[in-house]
Amino acid sequence: MQNTFFAKNPSILIFIGLLALFTLFVTVGSEATGMGFISTSFVKTLGKTLCLCLIALAMDLVWGYIGILSLGHFAFFGLGGYMIGMWLMYERTRDIVMGSLMNAALPPTPTEIRDAIGGQIFGVVGSNQFPAVWAFAHSLPLQLILVVLVPGLLALVFGWLAFRSRVTGVYLSILTQAMTLALSLYLYQNESGLRGNNGLSGLQNLPHLDAVPQSLISIWFFWASALALALGYLLCAWVVSGKFGSVIRGIRDDEQRVRFMGYSVEGYKLFVFVLTAVIAGIAGALYYPQAGIINPGEMAPIASIYLAVWVAIGGRGRLYGAVLGAAFVSLVSTWFTGGQVPSIPLGFYTVDWVDWWLVLLGLSFVLVTLFAPQGIGGLVDLIAGKLAPNRHGAPLGPDQGSLREEEAEK
């Protein structure tokens, strides 16, 4: 079965192979493990990009395959980031606090330690008490479980309520966006217990590993992100390959028809929604330690809209399209907004790309939607010569015995 799975989906092996080559290239080029022509900050950018590719895969599954235009997946991404950030911040602060308390005359009591850590972390929001949500922050395994559990449960509850009432289309998109906005606004409050608009910071410093330089940590995270992307790709490809893939594409195209075949459409939607939320959470948990900081602004609705734009530009309904779109647009975006692109002086006005990049992005989104609905992924079809002559199976010649389009040599 393994053989036929890869034989039927050759794009999977090509994708994994290219990703491995890319990982090897970055490893050889990085400062810590290679020749050093790729800077540590750029390794981090690439690692973050891989995480964005992973959430784009999730978006493609939920939008391109089952047809739910979710504008809320960055909420799950952010939640994953918060869950890992809590442990990173707690443990690192504990290291620092322990270091300073060691010099005291009397050994500190556990309560003193806890209060000192609380004071350090929550001083910025005028508190020194741990809120209830930090109950498991001392334990890495528990917080790692929460990385999966919290986005998954939120998606389960939200999805159950939304799908059960048969909310579809644009109304569902608005609901998901409202969920993201509500979550973001809630986290902005200091009472939410996650440091309000300060968010969690210093996440790039791994606890107990002060001796390890950032250049090495960055390549570790890059590897982890590449591995997660490869596994995520395999998982998504497997999910969409068999009968399950048939059913969810059927739901996208005509959910009423699928219902009359006896499939519980709501169950399938819920399954895919939760699965993609979990993937998004894992992507976020890998992204934010590389970014170093997370705050509620990351979950603003605009982030989830960007996600939809990436997938649309990359080509929805095909997994590698989503990855290509996310990588291409987010890297180009980094390039344009980083101020490295020369401005264009027009005499009367100077086009400064930091300001005009969003206009360019919006314009390309509109153009892709109108003229190339297959997105960047459509280029692959062109290269592979798979572009159908669009005759709908008509004979290629006037005679009765002439070849039909699908029989002819490509």
Added chain:
Amino acid sequence: MSQLLEVSGVSVSFDGFKAINNLSFSIGEAEMRAIIGPNGAGKTTFMDIVTGKTKPNAGTVLWGEMSRNLIGMNEAKIARIGVGRKFQRPTVFEDQSVFDNLMMAVKNTRAPWSVLFFKPKFKDIAKVEELASEIGLSDQLKRKSGELSHGQKQWLEIGMLLAQDPRLLLVDEPAAGMTLAEREHTTDILKRTAKTRAVVVVEHDMEFVRRLECKVTVLHEGSVLAEGSLDHVTANPQVIEVYLGR
């Protein structure tokens, strides 16, 4: 003979308009029935009620030996206990191959988790091939169903319906847009199906109904106007007035 489906006293109104008015109808196992009636007689609404898409305001729809009430069940559940429906407009999944379309419909567990780990067994593939030859699409299994002609799509949908192995088939205008030869083939398929299952065909075309050679129910303004053989109902003066006389 016990009845497979018994609809009794069903009424439904949309914004005050009574689409179905105290309708009673029943069909036994292995029976073919044609439903005719002018536009707006409630034919499609009747199917919507039986398949769970529309909830009636009053009445009962009883199913099978256990006389379970179908009202209140959702569409997927009703489909799973054995009611299959074919829509007027052919609705096949055009993006997917004929094989995938049929495989999706073949009777198997429908729960997400088991579908995720589903691997087609030999008998499933054999079933798909058998259905494909029955609907004359054996050579087209690999093609995308969107490339099929209109008549072939209609057959594919009938094939998907048979693949579900339902006990009752509700078929809405199966011959719409078909050529004469295609119609004859469709009639054959339906007649053969009716030997083992209940088939309800909604149709406008009298010639097609005549070829089915079955009992006919005439609907008018949401209730049954006449029932019997085609010759019997077409001789009924009321039927002539509301439907045929125009």
